[in-house]
Amino acid sequence: SAVISQKPSRDICQRGTSLTIQCQVDSQVTMMFWYRQQPGQSLTLIATANQGSEATYESGFVIDKFPISRPNLTFSTLTVSNMSPEDSSIYLCSVRSQGRTEAFFGQGTRLTVV
Protein backbone atom coordinates (compact mmCIF):
# COMPACT_ATOMS: atom_id res chain seq x y z
CA SER A 1 0.00 0.00 0.00
CA ALA A 2 1.11 3.59 -0.61
CA VAL A 3 2.37 5.73 2.25
CA ILE A 4 0.49 9.01 2.30
CA SER A 5 1.70 12.05 4.23
CA GLN A 6 -0.80 14.79 4.83
CA LYS A 7 0.06 18.19 6.33
CA PRO A 8 -0.98 19.84 8.56
CA SER A 9 -2.55 17.21 10.78
CA ARG A 10 -4.72 19.83 12.44
CA ASP A 11 -5.26 23.57 12.46
CA ILE A 12 -7.44 26.21 14.02
CA CYS A 13 -8.19 29.06 11.63
CA GLN A 14 -9.99 32.37 11.73
CA ARG A 15 -13.11 32.74 9.60
CA GLY A 16 -12.47 34.46 6.30
CA THR A 17 -8.97 33.05 5.92
CA SER A 18 -7.74 30.19 3.71
CA LEU A 19 -5.83 27.00 4.50
CA THR A 20 -3.85 24.84 2.09
CA ILE A 21 -3.53 21.14 2.87
CA GLN A 22 -0.74 19.12 1.29
CA CYS A 23 -0.75 15.45 0.32
CA GLN A 24 2.46 13.62 -0.59
CA VAL A 25 2.55 9.98 -1.72
CA ASP A 26 5.66 7.82 -1.68
CA SER A 27 4.96 6.32 -5.11
CA GLN A 28 3.35 7.33 -8.35
CA VAL A 29 -0.38 6.76 -8.27
CA THR A 30 -3.02 7.06 -10.93
CA MET A 31 -5.77 8.73 -9.02
CA MET A 32 -5.86 11.18 -6.12
CA PHE A 33 -8.99 12.29 -4.34
CA TRP A 34 -10.00 14.72 -1.62
CA TYR A 35 -12.73 13.87 0.89
CA ARG A 36 -14.42 15.71 3.71
CA GLN A 37 -15.83 14.17 6.87
CA GLN A 38 -18.03 16.56 8.79
CA PRO A 39 -18.65 15.81 12.49
CA GLY A 40 -20.67 12.63 12.88
CA GLN A 41 -21.02 12.22 9.13
CA SER A 42 -19.74 9.92 6.43
CA LEU A 43 -16.88 10.64 4.04
CA THR A 44 -17.97 12.84 1.15
CA LEU A 45 -15.95 13.12 -2.03
CA ILE A 46 -15.01 16.71 -2.83
CA ALA A 47 -13.11 16.20 -6.07
CA THR A 48 -10.74 14.08 -8.10
CA ALA A 49 -7.34 15.74 -8.49
CA ASN A 50 -6.17 15.42 -12.10
CA GLN A 51 -2.50 15.74 -12.95
CA GLY A 52 -1.79 18.84 -15.00
CA SER A 53 -5.43 19.84 -15.45
CA GLU A 54 -8.38 21.14 -13.51
CA ALA A 55 -9.84 18.91 -10.82
CA THR A 56 -13.20 17.22 -11.31
CA TYR A 57 -15.60 18.43 -8.63
CA GLU A 58 -18.58 16.63 -7.19
CA SER A 59 -22.01 18.17 -6.92
CA GLY A 60 -22.08 20.82 -4.23
CA PHE A 61 -18.36 21.63 -4.39
CA VAL A 62 -16.84 24.40 -6.52
CA ILE A 63 -13.35 25.37 -7.55
CA ASP A 64 -13.55 28.87 -6.06
CA LYS A 65 -14.15 27.42 -2.61
CA PHE A 66 -11.89 24.34 -2.87
CA PRO A 67 -9.10 24.98 -5.39
CA ILE A 68 -7.00 21.87 -5.99
CA SER A 69 -3.63 21.41 -7.59
CA ARG A 70 -1.83 18.27 -8.73
CA PRO A 71 1.46 19.19 -10.40
CA ASN A 72 2.73 15.60 -10.59
CA LEU A 73 1.80 11.99 -9.83
CA THR A 74 2.81 12.09 -6.17
CA PHE A 75 1.63 15.47 -4.83
CA SER A 76 -1.61 17.40 -4.48
CA THR A 77 -2.94 20.33 -2.50
CA LEU A 78 -6.44 21.30 -1.40
CA THR A 79 -7.19 24.86 -0.35
CA VAL A 80 -10.22 25.69 1.76
CA SER A 81 -10.95 29.32 0.90
CA ASN A 82 -12.76 32.07 2.78
CA MET A 83 -13.48 29.72 5.64
CA SER A 84 -16.56 29.73 7.83
CA PRO A 85 -17.34 27.60 10.91
CA GLU A 86 -19.33 25.25 8.62
CA ASP A 87 -16.02 24.25 7.01
CA SER A 88 -14.88 22.68 10.27
CA SER A 89 -14.27 19.07 9.23
CA ILE A 90 -11.67 16.42 8.70
CA TYR A 91 -10.20 16.65 5.21
CA LEU A 92 -8.69 13.47 3.79
CA CYS A 93 -6.43 12.76 0.85
CA SER A 94 -6.92 9.41 -0.87
CA VAL A 95 -5.03 7.59 -3.62
CA ARG A 96 -5.71 4.64 -5.87
CA SER A 97 -3.47 2.92 -8.39
CA GLN A 98 -4.60 1.76 -11.80
CA GLY A 99 -6.07 -1.71 -11.79
CA ARG A 100 -6.70 -1.66 -8.06
CA THR A 101 -10.08 -1.31 -6.43
CA GLU A 102 -8.99 -0.22 -2.98
CA ALA A 103 -8.12 3.35 -2.13
CA PHE A 104 -5.71 4.37 0.62
CA PHE A 105 -6.06 7.37 2.86
CA GLY A 106 -3.84 9.86 4.58
CA GLN A 107 -4.29 10.46 8.30
CA GLY A 108 -6.46 13.49 7.64
CA THR A 109 -6.39 17.18 8.54
CA ARG A 110 -8.68 18.23 11.35
CA LEU A 111 -9.76 21.80 10.62
CA THR A 112 -11.54 24.00 13.15
CA VAL A 113 -12.76 27.41 12.01
CA VAL A 114 -13.47 29.95 14.73
Added chain:
Amino acid sequence: DQQVKQNSPSLSVQEGRISILNCDYTNSMFDYFLWYKKYPAEGPTFLISISSIKDKNEDGRFTVFLNKSAKHLSLHIVPSQPGDSAVYFCAASRYKLIFGTGTRLQVFP
Protein backbone atom coordinates in the same frame (compact mmCIF):
# COMPACT_ATOMS: atom_id res chain seq x y z
CA ASP B 1 -29.81 10.65 -2.01
CA GLN B 2 -27.85 8.24 0.18
CA GLN B 3 -26.76 5.47 -2.18
CA VAL B 4 -24.94 3.51 0.54
CA LYS B 5 -26.53 3.09 3.95
CA GLN B 6 -25.47 1.60 7.24
CA ASN B 7 -28.59 1.55 9.35
CA SER B 8 -26.95 0.62 12.63
CA PRO B 9 -24.94 3.52 14.05
CA SER B 10 -23.44 1.34 16.76
CA LEU B 11 -22.86 -2.28 17.73
CA SER B 12 -21.56 -3.79 20.95
CA VAL B 13 -20.13 -7.33 20.98
CA GLN B 14 -18.36 -9.44 23.54
CA GLU B 15 -14.78 -10.47 22.87
CA GLY B 16 -14.58 -13.83 21.10
CA ARG B 17 -18.03 -13.60 19.60
CA ILE B 18 -19.01 -12.73 16.02
CA SER B 19 -19.51 -9.12 14.91
CA ILE B 20 -21.84 -8.60 11.96
CA LEU B 21 -21.93 -5.21 10.31
CA ASN B 22 -24.51 -4.53 7.62
CA CYS B 23 -24.69 -2.26 4.61
CA ASP B 24 -27.37 -1.61 1.98
CA TYR B 25 -27.02 0.08 -1.39
CA THR B 26 -29.38 1.31 -4.06
CA ASN B 27 -27.34 1.48 -7.27
CA SER B 28 -27.04 -1.86 -9.08
CA MET B 29 -24.19 -0.46 -11.23
CA PHE B 30 -21.63 -0.63 -8.43
CA ASP B 31 -18.89 -3.09 -9.37
CA TYR B 32 -16.93 -3.38 -6.12
CA PHE B 33 -17.74 -3.08 -2.47
CA LEU B 34 -15.20 -2.36 0.24
CA TRP B 35 -14.98 -2.17 4.02
CA TYR B 36 -12.80 0.29 5.90
CA LYS B 37 -11.98 0.64 9.58
CA LYS B 38 -11.34 4.04 11.13
CA TYR B 39 -9.78 4.88 14.47
CA PRO B 40 -10.08 8.41 15.92
CA ALA B 41 -7.50 10.86 14.53
CA GLU B 42 -6.51 8.45 11.76
CA GLY B 43 -7.52 7.99 8.14
CA PRO B 44 -9.66 5.00 7.13
CA THR B 45 -7.79 1.71 6.73
CA PHE B 46 -8.78 -0.70 3.97
CA LEU B 47 -9.94 -4.09 5.28
CA ILE B 48 -11.47 -6.21 2.57
CA SER B 49 -13.32 -5.91 -0.73
CA ILE B 50 -15.61 -7.99 -2.90
CA SER B 51 -16.40 -7.88 -6.58
CA SER B 52 -20.03 -7.62 -7.62
CA ILE B 53 -19.67 -10.98 -9.39
CA LYS B 54 -18.81 -12.76 -6.15
CA ASP B 55 -20.94 -13.54 -3.14
CA LYS B 56 -18.23 -14.12 -0.55
CA ASN B 57 -14.67 -13.10 0.17
CA GLU B 58 -12.64 -14.14 3.17
CA ASP B 59 -9.42 -12.80 4.66
CA GLY B 60 -8.43 -14.17 8.03
CA ARG B 61 -10.98 -13.16 10.64
CA PHE B 62 -12.87 -11.00 8.13
CA THR B 63 -15.50 -12.26 5.69
CA VAL B 64 -17.67 -10.14 3.46
CA PHE B 65 -20.92 -11.47 2.03
CA LEU B 66 -22.76 -9.91 -0.89
CA ASN B 67 -26.43 -10.46 -1.70
CA LYS B 68 -27.02 -8.69 -5.00
CA SER B 69 -30.72 -9.43 -5.21
CA ALA B 70 -31.23 -7.73 -1.86
CA LYS B 71 -28.57 -5.07 -2.55
CA HIS B 72 -27.05 -5.93 0.79
CA LEU B 73 -23.60 -6.74 2.07
CA SER B 74 -22.27 -7.66 5.46
CA LEU B 75 -18.92 -7.90 7.20
CA HIS B 76 -18.37 -10.73 9.66
CA ILE B 77 -15.54 -10.56 12.17
CA VAL B 78 -14.79 -13.81 13.96
CA PRO B 79 -13.59 -13.92 16.66
CA SER B 80 -14.01 -10.28 17.68
CA GLN B 81 -11.14 -8.69 19.58
CA PRO B 82 -10.98 -5.48 21.66
CA GLY B 83 -8.61 -4.01 19.05
CA ASP B 84 -11.43 -4.26 16.51
CA SER B 85 -13.24 -1.43 18.31
CA ALA B 86 -13.50 1.32 15.71
CA VAL B 87 -15.89 2.88 13.21
CA TYR B 88 -16.48 0.69 10.16
CA PHE B 89 -17.47 2.16 6.82
CA CYS B 90 -18.74 0.25 3.84
CA ALA B 91 -18.09 1.79 0.44
CA ALA B 92 -19.30 1.08 -3.07
CA SER B 93 -17.28 1.70 -6.18
CA ARG B 94 -18.03 2.67 -9.73
CA TYR B 95 -15.12 4.89 -10.84
CA LYS B 96 -15.25 6.55 -7.40
CA LEU B 97 -15.97 5.44 -3.86
CA ILE B 98 -19.23 6.29 -2.14
CA PHE B 99 -19.23 5.70 1.61
CA GLY B 100 -21.91 4.68 4.05
CA THR B 101 -22.52 6.54 7.28
CA GLY B 102 -20.48 4.17 9.43
CA THR B 103 -21.10 1.79 12.33
CA ARG B 104 -19.24 2.17 15.61
CA LEU B 105 -18.20 -1.26 16.85
CA GLN B 106 -17.28 -1.76 20.47
CA VAL B 107 -15.81 -5.09 21.54
CA PHE B 108 -15.84 -5.55 25.30
CA PRO B 109 -13.99 -8.19 27.37
